[in-house]
Amino acid sequence: MHLIQQILFILLVGTAIFLFVKKAREIARNVNLGRDEDISDNKDQRWKNMVLLALGQKKMFKRPIPAFLHLAVYAGFIIINIEILEIILDGILGTHRLFLPFLGSLYSFLIGFFEVLAALVLIGCVVFFARRNILHIRRLSMKELNGWPKSDANAILITEVVLMSLLLCMNSADLVLQGRPEMAEHYHATSSFLVSSHLTGLFTGMSSGSLMAFERICWWLHIIGIFAFLNYLPYSKHLHIVLAFPNAYYSKLMPNGEMKNMKEIQNEVLYMMEPDKAPAAIEAAAPMTFGAKDVKDLSWKNLLDAYSCTECGRCTDSCPANMTGKKLSPRKIMMDTRDRAEEVGKNINVNGEFKDDGKTLLNDYISIEELRACTTCQACVDACPVMIDPLSIIMQLRRNLVMEESNAPQEWNMMFGNIENNMAPWKFSPDDRDAWING
Incomplete structure (x- = not known):
């Protein structure tokens, strides 16, 4: 019987790891659909950013109460899963609490610590x-979260509650079985655990056979749940548990307010303003496109941002355009970018290979109205706890609208024309630029 369980467990582990690696490789490929960008x-x-922002969650503590709870959930879930190493080895080797003989009294302390975190x-x-679902916090109840995003968030929360409950019930049943002489050979004595020891009263009336079956069911459901969570992760916003680290490492280091400009455009303006600096022949070839229309036009870092999005809504909650009722939501920008990258990946x-599906990120996912509402104030970038930059995507899409499609508000076109003809945003002759000082 034990041999059959070991074989089933090995098959479970192998299948779970295979499926996770397969999806992880797809996500890596989708991120690499973006343009090269040197961030070295x-x-x-x-x-330092990775340690403080991803591990230490520094920016989360602008709102202390949810930050503490999030840190407890994050640290608890990660640290508790160290115990998974023992569970995996127990499953493969057919043992029970493999580390107990090696750690002695320290083992009970560690399990007790894990239970407090649980x-x-x-x-x-x-x-x-x-x-x-009850208080309906504004940033957690916006319409872009309707459907799958809301179900995803709730599913993860419920799953974590179930997994932690299974862990505590498993340990509590184990403690009761340790006190029964007929079970001493398999359930080795440990000290009382800090949390599960208070639950033993729920199980003392059960027969040893029933209690052992219950403990084993909790053990199996817990490890199956962990592997199911592992393979659900790449399809969920909770992928940020993993991607927050590389995303924080590769985050923008420029001061807020400083933007990346296209050198080719800067040169054109320079040569217009100061013709003597223009080279006799332009050697550099013009870029194929200006700005971005689809995910392949964005950089790999933009796509990593999209996959790292936690959907927490802090960016949208801080956006002045959104506050005034405009359609723009920086969170939706990131969600749309990730959805489009996933769609392109499925096409491949x-x-x-990618076959044209008649869709683009611009227009089919993100509307012109959303892009024009952005004031480029950087509030969304400053608010993001994992250093995502929605503004970079917005600016690249707007550049494509203006420079590839000549699609800009009338007021912008008037300004562009004045700059081109008069070398200033205002409609008067360059000779009169200094007239304002007279008198």
């Missing part, structure tokens, strides 16, 4: 569920 400067600052995860998930999976 200032490594010391980048490592209790904090339970509390945090219940509070987060209430914030989304089916056809072996």
